[in-house]
Amino acid sequence: MMRTFMFVVVAILAGAASAAERSASMLSYACAGCHGTAGASAGDSLPILAGLPREYLSNIMLQYKNGERYSTIMGRIARGYSDAEIDAMAIFFEKQKWVSAVSQLDPKMIARGKELHEQKCVRCHLGNGQYTEYLLPRIGGQWSDYLTIYLKNVNTSEFKQPQPQLMKESLSLLTDEELAALAQFYAAQQ
Amino acid sequence: MSNITRRNFIKVISSSVAVAGLAGFHEIGLGSSSGRVVVVGGGYGGATAAKYLRLIDPNIHVTLIEKNAQYVSCPMSNEVISGVRDINSLKVSYSTLGTRYGINVVQAQVTEIDPVKKNVRTANGQDFQYDRLIVSPGIDFRWNAIDGYDRNAVEIMPHAWRAGPQTLLLRHQLEAMKDGGVVIIVAPPGPFKCPPGPYERASLIAYYLKQHKPRSKILILDYKDKFSKQALFEQGWAQHYPGMITWIAGSMDGHVNRVAPYNMKVFTDFEEYKGDVINVIPPQQAGEIARRTGLADKSGWCPVNQKTFESKLYKEVHVIGDASIAGKMPKSAYAANSQGKVCAAAVAALINGKVVEEPSYINTCYSLVTPKHGISVAAVYELNDKGRIVEIEEAGDPSPIEASPWQREMEARYAHSFLINIMSDTFG
Amino acid sequence: MKAGLMMVFIFAALGLAPAGLRAENVGNIKCLNCHKRATPNVVMDWKFSKHSSEGITCAHCHGLEHTSSKDSEKAKLPQPSTCAKCHEEQVAQFRRGKHAISWAAMKAMPTTHMLPMALTKGSRGCGSCHKIGEKSPEEVAKLKAEGSGYGHAACDSCHTRHAFSKVEALQPQACQTCHMGFDHPQWEMYSTSKHGVRGLLKQSGVLPKTASGPVCQTCHMQDGDHEVRTPWGYLAVRLPLPEDEEWRKDQTTILQALGVLDTEGNPTARLEIFKAADVARLTQEAFDIEREKLLDTCTQCHSERFASGELAKGDELIKKADHLLAEAILIIASLYQDGILDKPESYTNAFPDLLTFHDAPRPIEQRLFLMHLEHRMRTFQGAFHANPDYALWYGWSKMVQDLTAIQEMAEELREKARNTGEHCEKSDTVTYTEVAKPTNQSLK
Structure with missing residues (x-):
């Protein structure tokens, strides 16, 4: 990880330092106060960004910025950046290595979550949620509290949460308890 | 890994530290020294600057001088005052900065900075030469601003504006107070550290009182006529603590100019107030070492080049965090953390003779009205x-005034995770 | 408790960031990082797909096993069952229809086993279209072993990989690549018919979207039904046989020449293959259902009387064409019967086998092949695709010429036999079921 991190830094210093643009690393450092150094969040309700696909990060941030996706705070911050800057940060975080969350989980919830995963989610969230590509985020090893909040918001009509149709359908009949079980299952996929 | 018991959990963390430490460390190395940077002050600003300097340029030799063995986070310390948090959860050691990032961490009191000879001297007589110096001393109080509020008074009327024993003192006083008592909070004039802090404190004290001493009252005597996130706080107070908190603006005679610690009284121009617990948050200025070195101007704060944080008064000395005059940025943990990174990148560039990057900064500031009612400004x-x-x-903007309880709860949860991440980004 | 938990999280904070704990390949290897260079247009096509915007990516169809250029064989090749994971209903419809069994239908044709490898390997030749049929896992394994790295999915015949576009599959051109040419020139018929001209003018924007002008899918995939069937089926033969006495005899003759009925008029083993491959409608009900569906569509623009009348004309033309074809079949059958021509070794009966196609042994049988597969097809397909020119000049007219030529060739063969006195061994296996001797009557 450190190597990647420093590679990026060196590349930026060597390359674009003379431009008046704000570099990807300079922009991304400022995110770490909430999302952890290099996007390796240690806080259970804030998502790990490291290693997530550029397209996912860029897309979701643009949605926050444009008000197409509800957030408490992310949209207010996203509006401070150009689309190109958002993409630069997405590239920065994609290059960082994913570091799985380690949290206290309930084996019963994990087992229930596994059942639900296999019934509802397995078609898309391959590799027990660890697979990530393009607009599909890695959720295996993500923080359970973050996932719980996210899933609950998908099911709450007051929040705009653009989702694949299939995801909305799969989640619509689940209770808060079941959503939490799913979140715990994915959190356990280290 | 499914269920992680506490015991296993710590084991996992320990082993991961070992592995990660090795993996990261060899690559950092000490290398050939391309420059020496001394950082004075290991708060959110200084520790961040030290860590990011090493991440950005592992060839720079970084010494971090801090008088305390461990740091106690001010953010969330109001939860300790309200009794919902153990202060130990706010403590963090400096050891990771040494072991993982190769920072030379020195526990000592800096007594003298010589910006001409480029030397820092500590109380035990050690000298540290630098090519560039980063000073992050935080705030100091203006001891003469409130008549009667001196270093002895703080033991009776705690400021609790540095997390630690003062925080616990205020907590104990609240525990000891009778139901129906009056808590007075004296809020300072700007600029001061943590603009929404006094009002979050009032909220979380109210949270405690409502459950345990519901007939008690809180009186905020303010120097100012408005305060951070005011509408959101007042909305939250009306919702959770109706009639409990009274705020008196500066222009409505809220300005406290004298205290009488032994009578437990505070005085404004026209009134005197007696309190059972009195929390005086005094007017503030840049940390003492910065002022003594001549880094502060007559405002009491340190003027800097806001791109590099290099002092406008001394070359090759950078001042970050609460002590600096950083344009529109408030004096907050997040701001100090963000400035630490901008400063680190600038210092690394300057040492290597490169062009300083265009900076980017963020401030995010969470406050709790209750442990499940969070509000923010970004x-x-x-x-x-x-x-x-x-x-x-x-x-930017604060949280919207119209929001559901669930939205406020989300923000409270984010606030708690923010604390962990900013501590981890700064010290871990 | 709360404080305790928080402490744990602080440990997490200080322990975890930023160096790696246990990141797995599956979460960190991204297919696109290689494939945007290795197969850029595959990635480009997929990027404008609904799949990409819905988060359906490479591994959902190709699995997680292939992770480097060294193990590309580990990438799974999708099949309809892969698509059915999400598009269950459409795949179920597809499986009920004729497209799904087109691979089996192709295999059922003796000719396909006699083509040169260059035409068949890698789904060339018949396979290039018939790949739309579903294959068994064994067949896929065999194809893969032969080096065929694609074309197993069937669904991508119309929803071309890797865009898998519904819009694309809804265009008539989606059908064009297969429904053209020698034995099924529906595209040529459609595109030069009034239906097609208007349909294509709508597509090009000359006519508004609301203008009437059907595409293939309008009549053959009503309500998006992926079953795709026609009343008459590919060969325009059906059971039970028609009421009309003469037509009944002619269809019997054709079914015998298709090897579905034996010379006694009893079902053969090939009937089972026909059933499995669903080449013909085998019950009146199956026919009526499809005819009703079609009428429903026609009547969106036409009166029911007009539409039924047009379809009846098509049926009538099949009847007439069948009579010509039956005559030609019987002429050749009588040559076998009378010992003028040898029964080809591969034939079960001393009766022409239409399904030998171009592998028929002699010019007279070759001509019968053209009469059947090229000209009879055009006759009735032209009629049903609203293209009378095709039905007449490329169909009926050619059939009449075929019959004349076959009569002529038969006469010459008989003449030659009479002159030389050489007769083959008479075939004793041929017994006709109420088969009339061929006459020229039908030509008049």
Whole structure:
């Protein structure tokens, strides 16, 4: 990880330092106060960004910025950046290595979550949620509290949460308890 | 890994530290020294600057001088005062900065900075030569600003504006107070550290009192006529603590100019107030070492080049965090953390003779009205063409005034996770 | 408890960031990082797909096993069952229809086993279209072993990989690549018919979207039904046989020449293959259902009387064409019967086998092949695709010429036999079921 991190830094210093643009690393450092150094969040309700696909990060941030996706705070911050800057940060975080969350989980919830995963989610969230590509985020090893909040918001009509149709359908009949079980299952996929 | 018991959990963490430490460390190395940077003050600003310097340029030798063995986070310390948090959860050691990032961490009191000889001296007589110095001393109080509020008074009327024994003192006083008592909070004039802090404190004290001493009252005597996130706080107070908290603006005679610790009284121009617990948050200025070195101007704060944080008064000395005059940025943990990174990148560039990057800064500031009712303010900053840090207009704003309980709960949860991440980004 | 938990999280904070704990390949290897260079247009096509915007990516169809250029064989090749994971209903419809069994239908044709490898390997030749049929896992394994790295999915015949576009599959051109040419020139018929001209003018924007002008899918995929069937089926033969006495005899003759009925008029083993491949409608009900569906569509623009009348004309033309074809079949059958021509070794009966196609042994049988597969097809397909020119000049007219030529060739063969006195061994296996001797009557 450190190597990647420093590679990026060196590349930026060597390359674009003379431009008046704000570099990807300079922009991304400022995110770490909430999302952890290099996007390796240690806080259970804030998502790990490291290693997530550029397209996912860029897309979701643009949605926050444009008000197409509800957030408490992310949209207010996203509006401070150009689309190109958002993409630069997405590239920065994609290059960082994913570091799985380690949290206290309930084996019963994990087992229930596994059942639900296999019934509802397995078609898309391959590799027990660890697979990530393009607009599909890695959720295996993500923080359970973050996932719980996210899933609950998908099911709450007051929040705009653009989702694949299939995801909305799969989640619509689940209770808060079941959503939490799913979140715990994915959190356990280290 | 499914269920993680506490015991296993710690084991996992320990082993991961070992592995990660090795993996990261060899690559950092000490290398051939391309420059020596000394950082004075290991708060959110200084520790961040030290860590990011090493991440950005592992060839720079970094010494961090801090008088305390461990740091106690001010953010969330109001939860300790309200009794919902153990203060130990706010403590963090400096050891990771040494072991993982190769920072030379020195526990000592800095007694003298010589910006001409480029030397830092500590109380035990050690000297540290630097190519560039980063000073992050935080705030100091203006001891003469409130008549009667001196270093002895703080033991009776705690400021609790540095997390630690003062925080616990205020907590104990609240525990000892009778139901129906009056808690007075004296709120300072700007600029001061943590603008929404006094009002979060009032909220979380009310949270405690409502459950345990519901007939008690809180009186905020303010120097100012408005305060951070005011509408959101007042909305929260009306919702959770109706009639419990009274705020008196500066122009409505809220300005406290004298205290009488032994009578437990505070005095404004026209009134005197007796309290059962009195929390005086005094007016503030830059940390003492910065002022003594001559880094502060007559405002009491340190003027800096807001792109590099290099002092306008001494070359090759940078001042970050609460002590600096950082344009529109408030004095907060997040701001100090963000400035630490901008400063680290600038210092690394300057040492290597490279062009200093265009900076980018963020401030995010969470406050709790209850442990499950969070509100926030956020801003993204840039450097304008006059070299001043300004907010990017499109971004920012406080939380919306119209929000559901679930939205407030989400923000409270984010607030708690923010604490962990900013501690981890700074010290871990 | 709360404080305790928080402490744990602080440990997490200080322990975890930023160096790696246990990141797995599956979460960190991204297919696109290689494939945007290795197969850029595959990635480009997929990027404008609904799949990409819905988060359906490479591994959902190709699995997680292939992770480097060294193990590309580990990439799974999708099949309809892969698509059915999400598009269950459409795949179920597809499986009920004739497209799904087109691979089996192709295999059922003796000719396909006699083509040169260059035409068949890698789904060339018949396979290039018939790949739309579903294959068994064994067949896929065999194809893969032969080096065929694609074309197993069937669904991508119309929803071309890797865009898998519904819009694309809804265009008539989606059908064009297969429904053209020698034995099924529906595209040529459609595109030069009034239906097609208007349909294509709508597509090009000359006519508004609301203008009437059907595409293939309008009549053959009503309500998006992926079953795709026609009343008459590919060969325009059906059971039970028609009421009309003469037509009944002619269809019997054709079914015998298709090897579905034996010379006694009893079902053969090939009937089972026909059933499995669903080449013909085998019950009146199956026919009526499809005819009703079609009428429903026609009547969106036409009166029911007009539409039924047009379809009846098509049926009538099949009847007439069948009579010509039956005559030609019987002429050749009588040559076998009378010992003028040898029964080809591969034939079960001394009766022409239409399904030998171009592998028929002699010019007279070759001509019968053209009469059947090229000209009879055009006759009735032209009629049903609203293209009378095709039905007449490329169909009926050619059939009449075929019959004349076959009569002529038969006469010459008989003449030659009479002159030389050489007769083959008479075939004793041929017994006709109420088969009339061929006459020229039908030509008049």
